[in-house]
Amino acid sequence: MSLIDSLRLRLGGFDALLLLAIVGLASGILAGASNILFRLFTESGFVLWHPESDKGDFEGLSWHFHLIMPIVGGLVVGLLLQKLSKHRRAVGVGHTLERMVFHQGYLPWKNAVVQFFVGGLTLASGMSVGREGPGIHLGAASGSWLGQRLKLPNNSIRVLVGCGSAAAISASFNTPLAGVIFAMEVIMMEYTIASFIPVILASVSGAVLSRIVFGNAVAFDVPSLELVSLWEMPYFLLMGIIIGCLAALFIYCTTAVTRKTYEWPVWIKCTLSGIAVGLIALGIPQIMGIGYDSVNATLQGDYGLMLLVLCLVGKLAATIICSGMSMPGGVIGPSFFIGAMSGAIIGFVGHQFFPEYSSSYPFYAMVGMATMMSAVLNAPLAALMALLELTANPGIILPGMFSVVVANLMVTQVFKQPSMFQSLMNAKGMTFKFNPLTQFLRRVGVAGAMDRSIAVHDRHIRLLDAAQILENNPRWILIREDNVPISLMSANDLARYMVEQESSEEPMPEDIDLLKIPADRQNISSVYLQATLEEVLDSLERDKTDAAYVFRTTAPMTEKIYGVITRETIESYYTYKPASKVK
Numbered sequence: 001m002s003l004i005d006s007l008r009l010r011l012g013g014f015d016a017l018l019l020l021a022i023v024g025l026a027s028g029i030l031a032g033a034s035n036i037l038f039r040l041f042t043e044s045g046f047v048l049w050h051p052e053s054d055k056g057d058f059e060g061l062s063w064h065f066h067l068i069m070p071i072v073g074g075l076v077v078g079l080l081l082q083k084l085s086k087h088r089r090a091v092g093v094g095h096t097l098e099r100m101v102f103h104q105g106y107l108p109w110k111n112a113v114v115q116f117f118v119g120g121l122t123l124a125s126g127m128s129v130g131r132e133g134p135g136i137h138l139g140a141a142s143g144s145w146l147g148q149r150l151k152l153p154n155n156s157i158r159v160l161v162g163c164g165s166a167a168a169i170s171a172s173f174n175t176p177l178a179g180v181i182f183a184m185e186v187i188m189m190e191y192t193i194a195s196f197i198p199v200i201l202a203s204v205s206g207a208v209l210s211r212i213v214f215g216n217a218v219a220f221d222v223p224s225l226e227l228v229s230l231w232e233m234p235y236f237l238l239m240g241i242i243i244g245c246l247a248a249l250f251i252y253c254t255t256a257v258t259r260k261t262y263e264w265p266v267w268i269k270c271t272l273s274g275i276a277v278g279l280i281a282l283g284i285p286q287i288m289g290i291g292y293d294s295v296n297a298t299l300q301g302d303y304g305l306m307l308l309v310l311c312l313v314g315k316l317a318a319t320i321i322c323s324g325m326s327m328p329g330g331v332i333g334p335s336f337f338i339g340a341m342s343g344a345i346i347g348f349v350g351h352q353f354f355p356e357y358s359s360s361y362p363f364y365a366m367v368g369m370a371t372m373m374s375a376v377l378n379a380p381l382a383a384l385m386a387l388l389e390l391t392a393n394p395g396i397i398l399p400g401m402f403s404v405v406v407a408n409l410m411v412t413q414v415f416k417q418p419s420m421f422q423s424l425m426n427a428k429g430m431t432f433k434f435n436p437l438t439q440f441l442r443r444v445g446v447a448g449a450m451d452r453s454i455a456v457h458d459r460h461i462r463l464l465d466a467a468q469i470l471e472n473n474p475r476w477i478l479i480r481e482d483n484v485p486i487s488l489m490s491a492n493d494l495a496r497y498m499v500e501q502e503s504s505e506e507p508m509p510e511d512i513d514l515l516k517i518p519a520d521r522q523n524i525s526s527v528y529l530q531a532t533l534e535e536v537l538d539s540l541e542r543d544k545t546d547a548a549y550v551f552r553t554t555a556p557m558t559e560k561i562y563g564v565i566t567r568e569t570i571e572s573y574y575t576y577k578p579a580s581k582v583k
Helices: 003-011 017-049 063-082 092-102 109-124 132-149 154-173 176-188 193-214 230-261 266-283 292-299 305-324 332-353 361-377 380-391 394-414 420-427 436-443 463-471 491-503 533-543 567-574
Strands: 454-458 460-462 476-481 484-490 511-513 522-528 547-555 558-566
Touching: 003 017, 017 109, 017 132, 017 154, 017 193, 063 109, 063 266, 092 132, 092 154, 092 176, 092 420, 109 132, 132 154, 132 332, 154 176, 154 193, 154 380, 154 436, 176 193, 176 380, 230 305, 230 332, 230 361, 230 394, 230 420, 266 305, 292 332, 292 361, 305 332, 332 361, 361 380, 361 394, 361 420, 380 394, 436 533, 436 567, 454 460, 454 463, 454 558, 460 463, 463 491, 463 511, 476 491, 476 558, 484 491, 484 547, 522 533, 522 558, 533 547, 533 567, 558 567
Parallel strands: 454 476, 522 547
Antiparallel strands: 460 511, 476 484, 484 522, 547 558
């Protein structure tokens, strides 16, 4: 067996942490590089629109640009997407989750190329979307591509998708810890040591590359913030309730727009999104683009109450339209914007009534950002980690935790809303439920669970060959007919038959038909070497069999068989076994 085959087999099990760490680091480098290129492409696109303005400073442009840029950008993006097939224009975090749930993390590279260019054009034209969604897709696709090129087991490819996602978030915000938690909480939806180690390395590599190119500063210019009094905690309770309601409204309206316009031609949807953004931007140009400059202005205390309200309403409406009409962008950036404005409004009003017991409104804006992100994505821990890393202030975590928990309870328990990503997938007819057993089966590759103690032979076997097979003590005999495996039997059954024949008075036959001798034979399915135990179980259920042989195509019309796996073996992985101790 070659070295690469041996490594693939090890990656199918639980004991390949070092190998996973190495490929996780490589995927993080690829993901970080792809996100850096995407950011440079987006910023250069804005410079082409208006060379004299700062990158992303849409407010500094004349009103003509506020109206024309999103309309032209929406039309161009729509026409480009219209020329593609429906499955090829699937992009973003929703597409990443779909491929994780239904396709074992296999992300097509062509969709990533589409995401790179149309996502960049969308952001450069000022549409109300975030760059993190495209970044996550590009990072996840980088990890998936690496796993596919190396022909790694599917359970390892799923981990590499998480690695790429973590590196993308880390590179976008310069928040490596938040990147790790986001990947585990939103993309992989699991916490295991086998996943944590490679994801951490990937996130670190993404942050390092980002700092080399863009410097050490985090995404936002956060001033020194301090909680004045614990008497402010009721404000954060109120913040959690209000932002929870806003998040539920955001999710509900975006999903409703998606359902209403799902069958519309994509170029019409993109153009209408551009028209809506352009009209809103005539009065509120701050809503254009990712809006980080407006968030920074809010954190510096530069906005008054009326402008905060206008930015909140305008950004919420523009993002609902853009995201609901499937513009190729993300919702994390807009969630930060909406949360910052909401928190700032609450802090502004509270400070007017009780100035001696309330912090400045930038403090509330920062907590509001984490609260909105958590409520929209159903990712409380990732939001809190982002809050900690962006502020470098442990004192902000206490009110942040309180507000985040209340907002999440409002969305999930009061309004019964799933996360934005799951809600949009449901609106497009992709319903799924996660359960612990399915998650467990996806973590184990068949390469790590199969029985390699097999002998492969045609149904008709000479007596001498049968004796030679049994000398090697295989557990299983895989029976072929016309060079196609059709049945599986225990080697013990063949040995028993030969012993009985030797003790019989009748002469021993020269040839043995393995399909006719007394034996407990099983019909058999086939599964690829990269499959997970979930895929094996699906194959057994589909074919109504209890065993499968594991193969890999080594050349056209040529298969190499590595082992077999039975339903009983799979069940042994999740069947309860009482704990025992040595007396």
